[in-house]
Amino acid sequence: MNKVEIAHTQTLDDIIMAVSFAEAAGDISLIYGDAGLGKTVSLKQYTRMHPDVIYIEFYK
Numbered sequence: 001m002n003k004v005e006i007a008h009t010q011t012l013d014d015i016i017m018a019v020s021f022a023e024a025a026g027d028i029s030l031i032y033g034d035a036g037l038g039k040t041v042s043l044k045q046y047t048r049m050h051p052d053v054i055y056i057e058f059y060k
Contacts, residue, residue, distance in 0.1 A: 015038075023050065
């Protein structure tokens with residue numbers, strides 16, 4: 001499997017911070033926004049970095 005490089009962006013930083021706080025508090029985070037901002041990539045990167053985290057996608 002090829003390694004994919006993740007671009008370091010403000011969105012990545014913001015999402016990592018939000019879910020880190022939620023994880024530390026034993027809480028959940030809701031991440032939403034326009035398409036193409038990097039939400040899914042950021043969250044999947046966080047779950048790769050923290051294997052104890054559960055990632056759930058919800059489609060309306």
